[in-house]
Amino acid sequence: MLVLDLNHYAETLTCGDIARDLIADGQDPKTLVRFMRGSTKVFMTDSPLNYWAGTAVEESTKGEWMKHVKYRANQTHTPTEEASGVGLMVKYESA
Numbered sequence: 001m002l003v004l005d006l007n008h009y010a011e012t013l014t015c016g017d018i019a020r021d022l023i024a025d026g027q028d029p030k031t032l033v034r035f036m037r038g039s040t041k042v043f044m045t046d047s048p049l050n051y052w053a054g055t056a057v058e059e060s061t062k063g064e065w066m067k068h069v070k071y072r073a074n075q076t077h078t079p080t081e082e083a084s085g086v087g088l089m090v091k092y093e094s095a
Helices: 015-024 049-053
Strands: 002-005 032-037 055-058 067-070
Touching: 015 032, 015 049, 015 055, 049 055
Parallel strands: 002 032
Antiparallel strands: 055 067
């Protein structure tokens, strides 16, 4: 099991980003990981790296809490919410 203190990573990285980097560096995707903030466990259950590698974080533009969603590496359409950032709003300008 890997125990990772999120205080040692850039605040812009999500757990999914960290997991994808670890797998790319040669860690076994089946390795359980526990995310911590100092001595506080972040999530109730420990999950394998491949679970976290398949996740992304989205902030809602609809008043909901931030949430983990499926990682979309090669997304070909504009989402209604921007991954881990400010929500998108389509603006149409009349000619």
